[in-house]
Amino acid sequence: MALVARVRALLLPGSRLRGATLGRAANGGGAGARRALSHRVLVEADPAAGVAVVKFRNPPVNSLSLEMLTELGICLEKLENDKTVRGIVLTADRPGIFSAGLDLTEMCGRNPAHYAEFWKAVQELWLRLYQSNMALGAAINGTCPAGGCLLSLTCDYRILADNPKYTIGLNETQLGIFAPFWFKDTMVNTIGHRATERALQLGLLFTPAEALQVGLVDQVVPEDQVQSTALSVMSQWLAIPDHARQLTKTMMRKATVDQLLKHREADIQNFVSFISRDSIQKVLQVYLQKLRKKNH
Numbered sequence: 001m002a003l004v005a006r007v008r009a010l011l012l013p014g015s016r017l018r019g020a021t022l023g024r025a026a027n028g029g030g031a032g033a034r035r036a037l038s039h040r041v042l043v044e045a046d047p048a049a050g051v052a053v054v055k056f057r058n059p060p061v062n063s064l065s066l067e068m069l070t071e072l073g074i075c076l077e078k079l080e081n082d083k084t085v086r087g088i089v090l091t092a093d094r095p096g097i098f099s100a101g102l103d104l105t106e107m108c109g110r111n112p113a114h115y116a117e118f119w120k121a122v123q124e125l126w127l128r129l130y131q132s133n134m135a136l137g138a139a140i141n142g143t144c145p146a147g148g149c150l151l152s153l154t155c156d157y158r159i160l161a162d163n164p165k166y167t168i169g170l171n172e173t174q175l176g177i178f179a180p181f182w183f184k185d186t187m188v189n190t191i192g193h194r195a196t197e198r199a200l201q202l203g204l205l206f207t208p209a210e211a212l213q214v215g216l217v218d219q220v221v222p223e224d225q226v227q228s229t230a231l232s233v234m235s236q237w238l239a240i241p242d243h244a245r246q247l248t249k250t251m252m253r254k255a256t257v258d259q260l261l262k263h264r265e266a267d268i269q270n271f272v273s274f275i276s277r278d279s280i281q282k283v284l285q286v287y288l289q290k291l292r293k294k295n296h
């Protein structure tokens, strides 16, 4: 079975994500709040507020594996088709790690067809998020490197927990790889050209105070207030008539989106040929081994 079909089938019975009615939330959420589960993503929807909180739960580090990318994409697609939802907050189900970024095991020791499939899924999730008609907020309740940072940058605003361990940035060069043009463009659109150039060349991971200063996040708040702040900021975004906000968002992002749409196939081929190089495979394997050694 194709991965997308398999993941669709995994979505739990009774979930609104399968088209059925969601159960009432067992705890938390306002009156009428609904909860839906898939394996790697938990959705808590509050129709009265028009908001869904999408929680990553892909242990141990919420890495963006092919299955996680696919599942997240399907959840977002369902929410976009749900007329009761106008805004989405992305967060980690458990505080500590928002997302460790792209799953390195998807980029190591596989074949070119796998790399192409994986990169296509990364592109698709970015396109879905960056072009979303929803208001999107990131409640960043954990460390947020590379692909995790990219996810948050696709949102309309970012709230980061005030914990010096929770660094955020596109650190690809520190691994010996580099951020492709559309990662770079997404960051430029948030913090500007010069700050992006410095951040990308040095592979910087910013502390909360630094991230706030450079404009990578909009607010830094105590750890236990990240989600509530993200929800309260969401109400400001949802106070604007949807059509006006959406047209403005499209206008701001269209040129960036069009660049990837125009070069999508070439971008996949570039990724496959870069990641397949022996030297790059070696670098990634050493990086992964270092991460693993820590624990053994």
Ligand SMILES: CC/C=C\C/C=C\C/C=C\C=C\CC(=O)SCCNC(=O)CCNC(=O)[C@H](O)C(C)(C)COP(=O)(O)OP(=O)(O)OC[C@H]1O[C@@H](n2cnc3c(N)ncnc32)[C@H](O)[C@@H]1OP(=O)(O)O
Pocket (backbone or CB within 6 Å): 060, 061, 063, 097, 099, 100, 101, 102, 103, 104, 105, 143, 145, 146, 147, 148, 171, 172, 175, 177, 178, 179, 180, 181, 267, 268, 270, 271, 274, 288, 291, 292, 293, 294, 295
């Ligand atoms: C067209 C374009 C052409 C060319 C462009 C070229 C290249 C661009 C391509 C790729 C872009 C990639 C972007 C990315 O996202 S790369 C991923 C970058 N991520 C990181 O650097 C983070 C790495 N992880 C960490 O720093 C830490 O794990 C942590 C701070 C997130 C959490 O620390 P902990 O101490 O809590 O946990 P660990 O013990 O370190 O990890 C537990 C477990 O998880 C494994 N793991 C960690 N991160 C990843 C990951 N990203 N992918 C896969 N697996 C990961 C780690 O190895 C441990 O495994 P074991 O349990 O020991 O087996």
